[in-house]
Amino acid sequence: MKKNPVIPYAIIAIIGLLVVIVISFVGLGQQEAIKKAEEGGGEKKDQPEEVATDPSAIFQNNCITCHGADLTGGMGPDLTQVGSEYSQEEIKDIIINGKGTGMPAGLVPEPQAEALAEWLAKKK
Incomplete structure (x- = not known):
């Protein structure tokens, strides 16, 4: 068959x-x-959109890839003592506008950038 x-x-x-x-x-x-x-x-x-303002969470969601989980760097620079090098306003400006070819602009909205800059400025 x-x-x-x-x-x-x-x-x-x-x-x-x-x-x-x-x-x-x-x-x-x-x-x-x-x-x-x-x-x-x-x-x-x-309804207004909620914006996360916890700087640690903002860092985890947006910055950890380049700056490392412990802020010691990797592709991006070490941020463990960034507050001794830059003021809070300078850090905010870098977060919003970027810096050089390595730090892109506009990764986080301005309210988050403000909270993140305040948090990083305390790293001395």
Whole structure:
């Protein structure tokens, strides 16, 4: 008895088409949610956005990659005594505007930059 080699491929093709159709219907059901998310989230649009002000958390989320978990540096410079080299305003300016080719500008919004600069200025 000889098996027909076309049948397994036809079954796979039919299953594939059914999967595409199911995924399309699921996507259509989520269309309204996607539209709201693109417009700013609907209800959240009227509420002010919360900004984290914990400098340690800000550092962990934005700076740790270059400056290390313990502030001793890596790709970026050592920040363990940055407060003895720069004032709080100078540190804030560097965070907001960047410095040279290594420190990019605008990594954190200004309220976070203020909190981070105050925290780093105490590192002496």
